[in-house]
Amino acid sequence: MTTALQIGHIQPVQIHFEDLDAMGVVHNARYVLLLERALSGYWAEHGWAFDPTRPHFAEIFFVVREFSITYHVPISTVGTAAVHFWVEHLGTTSVVYGFRVLSADHGVVHAEGRRVQVRLDPATLRPSPMSPALRESIQPLVLTAGHLGS
Template sequence: MTMPARGTRADYRHFLPITTRWMDNDVYGHVNNVVYYSYFDTVVNEYLIRRDALDIHGGNVIGLVVESACRYMASLAFPEPVTAGLRVGRLGNSSVAYEIALFDGDADLAAAEGRFVHVYVDRSTRRPVPLPPALRAALEPLVVS
C-alpha cells in the first residue's frame, strides 16, 4: 500500500497556532494521539465561530461528527507550538468533510493529517438539514478540489 505524500502548508487555506500543554504529552514524551483530534476540533470550531457561521449555544443547526481519521507521520511534543491548517475537501448539501494538518511550529511538512465529517442537523430533531447560507459562505473559501 502506497501512502499519500505528506501535505504542506501550501495545501491548506486557514491556519491557527495552538499552544501545546504539559498534559498533552503522554508517558512516551510526545503529544498523545487523542489530543490530535482535540486540535482538529479546535481549528474547525475556531474558524466557524469567528466568522459567525456557527452559534454553538443557541443556533438551530449543529454539526455532528459522523466520521474521523488521522495519519501520524512525525511526533509533536510539549512545549513546542503546533500550527493547525484547515481546508474543506467536500462541501455537500448537509455535510462537510474537513481536512486538517498539524505542523510542528514553522515546519512546512505536516506532522499529522486528518479529517472529520460533520453532518449538520436540526438541534431538536437531530435530522439532517441543508447547510445554512452563512455556514456555506464561510466554508466556500476553504474548498479544495
C-alpha cells in the same frame, strides 16, 4: 495527494502539558482536540461561535460522522503548533475537512487526516441542510481541482 499551504487556513494551536502522554509526546487521541481547537478558533473569528447563547448556534449544530488520521512525526514539547485545514467536499448536510497538524514553522507535518461532519436539526437530531449564509462562509475553505497537488 499533497496540499499546498496556500489553500484553506492555518490556525495556530497550543500544545498543553496535559496533551502529553507518559512518553512525553502528544497522545494520539489529543490530535482530535488540536483539530477542534483550530476549527473552533477559526469559526469563532468568522462570526460562527460554538456558543448556545449566540444567534448562529442552531445553524452550526454538527456532529462528527467519521474521523481518520495518519501520524508521521510525534510532537514532543508544549508550545505552539499549527493546524492547516480545508474543505474537501461541501454537501447539502455534510462537510468533509482535510487537515494537517504542523510544527509552528509549518516545516514538519506531524499528522494528517480527514473529518466528516453532518449538520443536524437540533430539535429532531436528523440531518438538515446548511443555510445559504453558512455555505457562503464555508466556501473560502473549499478545495478546488486547481489546488490539488500530486
